[in-house]
Amino acid sequence: xxxxxxxxxxxxxxxxxxxxxxxxxxxxxxxxxxxxxxxxxxxxxxxxxxxxxxxxxxxxxxxxxxxxxxxxxxxxxxxxxxxxxxxxxxxxxxxxxxxxxxxxxxxxxxxxxxxxxxxxxxxxxxxxxxxxxxxxxxxxxxxxxxxxxxxxxxxxxxxxxxxxxxxxxxxxxxxxxxxxxxxxxxxxxxxxxxxxxxxxxxxxxxxxxxxxxxxxxxxxxxxxxxxxxxxxxxxxxxxxxxxxxxxxxxxxxxxxxxxxxxxxxxxxxxxxxxxxxxxxxxxxxxxxxxxxxxxxxxxxxxxxxxxxxxxxxxxxxxxxxxxxxxxxxxxxxxxxxxxxxxxxxxxxxxxxxxxxxxxxxxxxxxxxxxxxxxxxxxxxxxxx
Amino acid sequence: xxxxxxxxxxxxxxxxxxxxxxxxxxxxxxxxxxxxxxxxxxxxxxxxxxxxxxxxxxxxxxxxxxxxxxxxxxxxxxxxxxxxxxxxxxxxxxxxxxxxxxxxxxxxxxxxxxxxxxxxxxxxxxxxxxxxxxxxxxxxxxxxxxxxxxxxxxxxxxxxxxxxxxxxxxxxxxxxxxxxxxxxxxxxxxxxxxxxxxxxxxxxxxxxxxxxxxxxxxxxxxxxxxxxxxxxxxxxxxxxxxxxxxxxxxxxxxxxxxxxxxxxxxxxxxxxxxxxxxxxxxxxxxxxxxxxxxxxxxxxxxxxxxxxxxxxxxxxxxxxxxxxxxxxxxxxxxxxxxxxxxxxxxxxxxxxxxxxxxxxxxxxxxxxxxxxxxxxxxxx
Numbered sequence: 001x002x003x004x005x006x007x008x009x010x011x012x013x014x015x016x017x018x019x020x021x022x023x024x025x026x027x028x029x030x031x032x033x034x035x036x037x038x039x040x041x042x043x044x045x046x047x048x049x050x051x052x053x054x055x056x057x058x059x060x061x062x063x064x065x066x067x068x069x070x071x072x073x074x075x076x077x078x079x080x081x082x083x084x085x086x087x088x089x090x091x092x093x094x095x096x097x098x099x100x101x102x103x104x105x106x107x108x109x110x111x112x113x114x115x116x117x118x119x120x121x122x123x124x125x126x127x128x129x130x131x132x133x134x135x136x137x138x139x140x141x142x143x144x145x146x147x148x149x150x151x152x153x154x155x156x157x158x159x160x161x162x163x164x165x166x167x168x169x170x171x172x173x174x175x176x177x178x179x180x181x182x183x184x185x186x187x188x189x190x191x192x193x194x195x196x197x198x199x200x201x202x203x204x205x206x207x208x209x210x211x212x213x214x215x216x217x218x219x220x221x222x223x224x225x226x227x228x229x230x231x232x233x234x235x236x237x238x239x240x241x242x243x244x245x246x247x248x249x250x251x252x253x254x255x256x257x258x259x260x261x262x263x264x265x266x267x268x269x270x271x272x273x274x275x276x277x278x279x280x281x282x283x284x285x286x287x288x289x290x291x292x293x294x295x296x297x298x299x300x301x302x303x304x305x306x307x308x309x310x311x312x313x314x315x316x317x318x319x320x321x322x323x324x325x326x327x328x329x330x331x332x333x334x335x336x337x338x339x340x341x342x343x344x345x346x347x348x349x350x351x352x353x354x355x356x357x358x359x360x361x362x363x364x365x366x367x368x369x370x371x372x373x374x375x376x377x378x379x380x381x382x383x384x
Numbered sequence: 385x386x387x388x389x390x391x392x393x394x395x396x397x398x399x400x401x402x403x404x405x406x407x408x409x410x411x412x413x414x415x416x417x418x419x420x421x422x423x424x425x426x427x428x429x430x431x432x433x434x435x436x437x438x439x440x441x442x443x444x445x446x447x448x449x450x451x452x453x454x455x456x457x458x459x460x461x462x463x464x465x466x467x468x469x470x471x472x473x474x475x476x477x478x479x480x481x482x483x484x485x486x487x488x489x490x491x492x493x494x495x496x497x498x499x500x501x502x503x504x505x506x507x508x509x510x511x512x513x514x515x516x517x518x519x520x521x522x523x524x525x526x527x528x529x530x531x532x533x534x535x536x537x538x539x540x541x542x543x544x545x546x547x548x549x550x551x552x553x554x555x556x557x558x559x560x561x562x563x564x565x566x567x568x569x570x571x572x573x574x575x576x577x578x579x580x581x582x583x584x585x586x587x588x589x590x591x592x593x594x595x596x597x598x599x600x601x602x603x604x605x606x607x608x609x610x611x612x613x614x615x616x617x618x619x620x621x622x623x624x625x626x627x628x629x630x631x632x633x634x635x636x637x638x639x640x641x642x643x644x645x646x647x648x649x650x651x652x653x654x655x656x657x658x659x660x661x662x663x664x665x666x667x668x669x670x671x672x673x674x675x676x677x678x679x680x681x682x683x684x685x686x687x688x689x690x691x692x693x694x695x696x697x698x699x700x701x702x703x704x705x706x707x708x709x710x711x712x713x714x715x716x717x718x719x720x721x722x723x724x725x726x727x728x729x730x731x732x733x734x735x736x737x738x739x740x741x742x743x744x745x746x747x748x749x750x751x752x753x754x755x756x757x758x759x760x761x762x763x764x
Contacts, residue, residue: 001393001453002386003686004695067385256762276759277752283762284703284755288679295682298385308674316675375674376667380647383662 003291005071012064013071016057020079023048032080037340037348039203040247040357044084046114052083053112070242070297077246085111087118087156091164091183091221094230098222106218107183119186121151121165121208122231128153129370131166132175132228136210138167138182138220145169145220147184147213155364157206158195161186165210170225181227183219190214200356201364240296240310241317241365248286248321251354255279255328258347269331278327282320289317308379315371318361325354387685389457397457403434404465410733413589416468420582421546422593423469429501437475438499441483446496452626456633456688462590463637466736470504470543472591476627477542478505481551481568485611485619490570494549504546506573508538508597509553509620516749519562519617523599525554525569530606532556532569534577534599542591544580547573552599556614563617568610577602587739591631591747625701628748629691632684632704635712635744639677642719642737646670649723660722669718676711683707699761706754712741 005013024032028048035043052058061069076083088111095107110116127133136149147167154163163184170178186193190213196205222230256279259269269275293313299305328351329336340349362368376382389397407427416424431437440455441447448454455476462471479498482490497503511522523536534554544550550573557565571578579598588594611619647670650661660666683704690697716738720727727734745751 001389001685001689003689005385256764259764270759270764273756276764277755279764280706280755280758280762283758284683284707287703288683288707291682291686292675292678294385295387295678298387312675312678316679369668372668372671373664375671379674380667380670381651382647382667382670383651383659 005067009068009071012068013075016072016075017079019055020075020081023051024079024081028082032082033348036080037350037353040201040350040353042080042082045082046084048082049084049114052081058083058085058089066297066300067294070240070294073242074246074249077243078250079246080250085114085117087120087160087164088112088114088116090234091118094181094234095221097233098226098230103218103221116162116183117156117160118183119154119156119160119163119206119208121154121157121163121184123153124150125152129367131231132179134166134168134179136165136167138169138180138215140217141214143217144214145182145217147182147190147210147215149210151208151210152196153364154206154208155202156204157193157208158204163208164221165208166227166231169227173225176228178225179227179231180224181221181230182215183221184210184213184215188213188215198360200353200358201360240293240300240305241314242293242297244317244321245286245290245293248289248317248324251324251328251350252279252283252286254347254350255282255324255331259331262346275331278330282324282327285316285320285323289313289320292316306379308375311366311371311374312379314366315362315368315375319368321354321361322358325351325358329355393454393457396454397461399434400436400458400461401464403430404461404467408465408467410466410736413466413468413736417587417589417593422543422588422590423546428469431469431471432499432501435499436471437479437501438495440475441479441495441499445483445491446499452629452688452691453685455626455630456685459630459633460637460640463634464641466589466638466733466740468589468593470506470546470591472627472630473506473542473544473547474498474504476630477507477623478547478549478551480623480626481507481610481619482570484623485568485616490610503548504543505549505551506541506544506547507551507553507620507623508541508544509624510538510540512537512539516753519566521553521555521562521566523552523554525552525556525567525604527556527606528603531603532567532606532609534569534571534602534604536599538597538599540583540594541580541597542594544573544595544597545582545593549573550578550597551610552604553616553620565614566616566620567613568616568619569604570608570610571602571604575602575604585743587736587743589736589740589743590634592740592743624748625698626691628701628705629684629687631744631747632680632708633688635708635741636677636680636684638737638740639680639708639712639715642716642734643670643673643677645734646673646719646722649727653724666722669722673715673718676715680704680708680711699758702749702754702757702761705749706751706758709745709751709754712737713745716741 032042057072060072092111095103124134138145138147165182165184167180168178169180190211192209194207196207198205259275262269296305296309296313299309332346332351335346336351338345339352435448438447439450443449482494525532525534550571552569555565556567577600581596583594650666651659653660687697687700687704690700720734723734
């Protein structure tokens with residue numbers, strides 16, 4: 001039993017840290033902070049990403065293992081590394097796993113280079129948590145499919161040039177068994193994109209409308225009607241959110257520095273028992289969230305990850321992030337509501353940014369309620 | 385990271401669980417709790433034979449050479465079974481202190497006897513007032529020739545009423561820093577001037593059976609000092625950390641057991657035509673309980689591993705105690721709620737876990753105390 005990492009892993013982590021510390025500086029850092037202050041997500045830099053590809057660091061989970069890959073994710077989150085192609089990597093992994101040789105040859109290089117960028121087309125106005133109830137249809141017609149329907153809350157929907165769209169291809173079978181995945185170009189006739197402003201977190205969310213949109217059969221990923229199972233596997237993989245652990249570590253450090261430097265009535269806030277207690281509690285929660293998520297990563301080295309592991313890790317991390325946002329506002333007090341570009345803003349307005357982003361944490365990628373269902377039913381064996 | 389136990393550790397855990405599930409049913413727990421001694425000498429001899437008392441002592445002192453991780457496994461299983469015994473007081477608070485700073489002569493004299501079940505000990509350090517740190521010690525030890533004379537009151541001393549020896553943490557100097565001038569004295573628990581009064585509490589199981597111990601002009605030879613004069617603070621802090629992790633492991637075992645009880649009960653109990661475990665309100669409750677329990681498990685075993693590997697871990701120990709105290713408290717309360725009024729009956733084990741959780745919350749530092757330690761470790 002060992003909770004730390006091996007010497008080799010720590011050396012790799014140090015290498016990654018040193019690289020990020022050096023490269024994410026000067027103008028690049030300014031550019032990142034500008035975006036970050038507004039939307040709590042690092043912007044994406046294809047050039048920066050290219051260098052990481054060259055170093056082999058975006059493929060660490062294949063060259064070394066999932067633990068190394070996760071370490072990289074955590075440090076990327078911490079340093080706010082402007083890594084691009086997140087969705088593209090997920091889709092690439094699906095195509096790698098179930099795609100035809102023709103699909104691999106066509107799509108994989110274009111995904112890796114960023115020529116194809118991906119928005120997620122999962123939720124619909126009528127279904128989010130109950131995704132299997134989706135109604136967007138894809139009907140075969142010659143060597144094409146015709147897609148009709150609507151997707152909403154599509155992340156990257158404003159700026160991407162393709163979408164991975166989950167559609168119904170069979171109405172004669174139980175709902176999970178008639179679902180397929182399509183890679184749909186968003187610049188073809190019949191596609192309408194409408195940006196959907198959310199209160200916080202991301203500025204790249206849209207509604208996608210499909211009116212008789214024609215796509216080649218090549219764009220049907222894997223086997224028809226098997227899409228639900230491909231998605232389930234990839235969603236589990238997505239849910240180990242180690243990058244967010246790094247992000248919260250950074251926020252905690254910023255708060256610690258703030259309370260050490262800020263004085264009220266001549267005393268630093270760091271000596272206020274209430275502030276100490278709150279920050280210590282948050283630190284313990286971040287540690288538990290880190291351990292829960294790395295437990296999933298460790299489990300992945302031994303086989304399929306028990307679904308409740310990933311649900312516990314995600315749910316707890318995201319609810320902790322909400323608590324950290326609240327704590328940040330409590331520490332900043334009167335200054336908490338000030339936006340990043342306001343006079344007198346403290347901590348570059350990040351308490352306000354985080355707090356506006358916070359409700360999204362327990363809604364995106366599986367609501368907390370769904371996660372708790374998974375934990376109870378698949379973790380504890382409680383009856384449906 | 386590797387969360388697997390070794391084969392030996394798995395076998396050890398199985399042995400512990402098999403023994404305790406056979407020898408320590410809930411009825412016995414309640415019986416022993418209400419007895420004066422608070423433990424069964426017969427079971428004590430049996431666990432001595434199993435090597436549980438010398439688990440962490442080096443082999444040359446009659447022990448098995450185990451580490452903090454092995455100790456955590458033992459306490460995990462003892463917590464699951466609510467096993468009443470003076471193990472923490474005797475082996476960890478007493479034995480580990482002797483191991484840490486006793487002379488070779490003292491170690492050879494005492495440790496094998498502890499391992500064979502022939503000696504019971506405890507550590508008298510907490511005093512009236514509301515502080516947990518050893519630095520708050522006021523019990524005085526005044527030098528008089530070849531002896532010291534002890535005066536003071538100790539509180540919450542675990543299993544002092546059955547101890548053969550007490551290790552008293554006393555102040556010999558009044559140096560500038562309160563960490564200095566603390567000395568450890570090994571005393572016959574029945575020496576003249578020692579008055580031991582058991583306390584009555586919400587739980588009196590195991591180390592939760594605690595006493596007030598008054599020292600009135602108690603004479604102790606200076607040869608009975610453990611370690612160096614005035615240098616007792618560091619060893620005490622180290623032993624308390626080890627004991628804290630053991631108590632956390634005990635709470636983890638209890639928390640897991642009571643969650644399992646709740647899951648099983650909710651699968652069988654029917655209301656409105658269906659098992660109550662199918663209602664979302666209870667499912668979500670138990671999902672939250674699992675996060676509490678698994679968080680406690682991860683933090684506790686992390687601290688145990690770090691102690692075993694001799695990596696500094698004051699922050700991790702404090703995190704484990706702060707979290708686990710709250711987790712056990714919440715999980716036991718919810719467990720009763722899930723069992724309904726049935727879970728509130730004295731005969732049902734949910735009430736054992738609930739009562740113990742409250743005692744454990746305050747043992748060796750409550751969540752607020754440990755969060756403050758975490759804050760200091762964070763640089764605040």
